[in-house]
Amino acid sequence: DTEVTQTPKHLVMGMTNKKSLKCEQHMGHRAMYWYKQKAKKPPELMFVYSYEKLSINESVPSRFSPECPNSSLLNLHLHALQPEDSALYLCASSQPRGSEAFFGQGTRLTVV
Amino acid sequence: DAKTTQPNSMESNEEEPVHLPCNHSTISGTDYIHWYRQLPSQGPEYVIHGLTSNVNNRMASLAIAEDRKSSTLILHRATLRDAAVYYCILRNAGGTSYGKLTFGQGTILTVHP
Numbered sequence: 001d002t003e004v005t006q007t008p009k010h011l012v013m014g015m016t017n018k019k020s021l022k023c024e025q026h027m028g029h030r031a032m033y034w035y036k037q038k039a040k041k042p043p044e045l046m047f048v049y050s051y052e053k054l055s056i057n058e059s060v061p062s063r064f065s066p067e068c069p070n071s072s073l074l075n076l077h078l079h080a081l082q083p084e085d086s087a088l089y090l091c092a093s094s095q096p097r098g099s100e101a102f103f104g105q106g107t108r109l110t111v112v
Numbered sequence: 113d114a115k116t117t118q119p120n121s122m123e124s125n126e127e128e129p130v131h132l133p134c135n136h137s138t139i140s141g142t143d144y145i146h147w148y149r150q151l152p153s154q155g156p157e158y159v160i161h162g163l164t165s166n167v168n169n170r171m172a173s174l175a176i177a178e179d180r181k182s183s184t185l186i187l188h189r190a191t192l193r194d195a196a197v198y199y200c201i202l203r204n205a206g207g208t209s210y211g212k213l214t215f216g217q218g219t220i221l222t223v224h225p
Contacts, residue, residue, distance in 0.1 A: 039168045042199065043215045044215070045215075103157070106155050
């Protein structure tokens with residue numbers, strides 16, 4: 001199984017809502033990532049978890065809160081988002097050192 | 113973080129070879145050269161990676177310059193399904209940027225039938 005599964009595929013939320021994005025992998029990878037991608041732009045790294053610990057936060061606003069409950073799961077909790085946060089949110093996993101990363105198909109988020 | 117420079121776009125005809133260049137003049141000794149591609153409406157897909165020697169796999173070949181300041185992704189026979197944005201990425205295997213996979217602007221490859 002070389003899949004990274006992201007749910008939901010699409011999400012529409014209001015600016016006062018709280019929602020969560022979920023990412024799951026069963027490849028035994030110990031590094032997991034969240035990326036944000038705006039239309040016609042490259043993915044931007046948000047967070048990296050290594051061995052279930054947050055190792056990199058790319059100065060992401062606190063309205064985005066990541067969580068790694070175990071080595072297979074990665075969540076992104078969303079609260080009080082702005083319309084400009086509308087984007088494709090991608091999850092990826094890999095072994096921590098130098099090897100290939102596998103990406104999910106993303107969650108298309110629209111903030112209204 | 114070491115940066116990469118790629119042409120904004122390239123075009124190819126179907127069944128012809130494609131050479132996608134990437135410059136990375138500030139590469140460090142612990143940076144691996146990775147290539148990913150992203151088809152429309154999909155997440156990025158791993159293509160190939162290498163450190164110093166040329167690499168081949170079922171999808172492509174990676175040619176790395178002797179001084180490692182540039183590399184070329186080679187698609188031996190382009191198909192319409194190869195039309196995508198191709199990203200050349202330096203991934204550090206140690207140091208403070210350990211684990212990061214940072215995307216640049218990429219090259220939009222158009223394949224003509």
